[in-house]
Amino acid sequence: MKSSAGLRFKTYLLILIMVIFGPVGDVLLREGMRRTGKLATWAPAGLVHFFIRVFSSATIWLGIGSLIVFFVAYMLVLSWADFSYVQPASTLSYGVVALMGYFLLGEAVSVTQWAGVGIICLGVFVVGHTHPRTTEPEVEKA
Amino acid sequence: MMLREVLFFLWIIFGGTAGELCLSRAMKTVGEVTDFRPRALVRVMLRAMQVKWMWIGLTLMTLAFFGFLGVLSLDNVSFVVPVTALSYAASALGSGIFLGERVGRQRWAGVGLVCVGVALVFIGKG
Numbered sequence: 001m002k003s004s005a006g007l008r009f010k011t012y013l014l015i016l017i018m019v020i021f022g023p024v025g026d027v028l029l030r031e032g033m034r035r036t037g038k039l040a041t042w043a044p045a046g047l048v049h050f051f052i053r054v055f056s057s058a059t060i061w062l063g064i065g066s067l068i069v070f071f072v073a074y075m076l077v078l079s080w081a082d083f084s085y086v087q088p089a090s091t092l093s094y095g096v097v098a099l100m101g102y103f104l105l106g107e108a109v110s111v112t113q114w115a116g117v118g119i120i121c122l123g124v125f126v127v128g129h130t131h132p133r134t135t136e137p138e139v140e141k142a
Numbered sequence: 143m144m145l146r147e148v149l150f151f152l153w154i155i156f157g158g159t160a161g162e163l164c165l166s167r168a169m170k171t172v173g174e175v176t177d178f179r180p181r182a183l184v185r186v187m188l189r190a191m192q193v194k195w196m197w198i199g200l201t202l203m204t205l206a207f208f209g210f211l212g213v214l215s216l217d218n219v220s221f222v223v224p225v226t227a228l229s230y231a232a233s234a235l236g237s238g239i240f241l242g243e244r245v246g247r248q249r250w251a252g253v254g255l256v257c258v259g260v261a262l263v264f265i266g267k268g
Contacts, residue, residue, distance in 0.1 A: 112266025
């Protein structure tokens with residue numbers, strides 16, 4: 001049986017990786033999409049053409065690479081922690097995304113939106129003080 | 143907000159959340175990861191790939207990702223990403239129903255705060 005402190009450390013470490021690589025990926029994707037231009041059609045041929053342009057962008061691939069790192073950390077942490085614990089805990093990344101959007105991409109973020117981001121972080125804090133696992137693992141020691 | 147953007151958000155929120163629920167279910171079947179050496183991690187990934195729920199989850203998440211790219215071409219990332227956090231209410235419900243996780247009062251309170259925050263981000267767009 002793992003100690004509760006060890007389980008928490010392992011969980012927090014992977015969540016930290018998620019909180020860094022997730023937002024960086026999102027920001028790179030937005031930058032790549034901004035350069036690609038707005039999606040203006042629902043027609044299948046238009047969509048195919050649009051996404052071919054999207055996936056020709058190096059920025060988009062850098063973003064996808066960053067999100068893959070996020071994704072692997074996420075899958076690992078989901079192998080022992082509850083989904084409903086991990087997902088809200090990873091919302092710290094929403095604050096980081098807003099900050100990066102504001103400082104790196106020069107996006108306009110209103111006072112109300114900053115308040116919203118702050119409340120999201122508060123929600124994350126509340127969720128973070130619950131135990132990472134409430135169900136018994138299906139695969140016990142062999 | 144335009145209908146097109148609302149449709150994108152519904153697509154991302156429901157597709158993405160359902161995908162993640164499938165993924166979580168698959169990883170619970172694989173079991174807790176205790177060995178973090180690269181070869182062991184590759185073995186975990188290969189084992190995960192044999193679980194049906196992993197593939198359903200990956201398909202749903204891929205579709206949601208295309209929707210995410212679409213809406214990112216229309217709006218700022220500091221707006222889009224917080225709005226997608228609306229999926230927390232759906233996911234807390236879903237993980238209680240499909241994964242048998244006990245979502246306690248405190249977690250609900252946290253999820254509720256996250257939702258209020260998301261609403262403000264939405265309203266603050268003007």
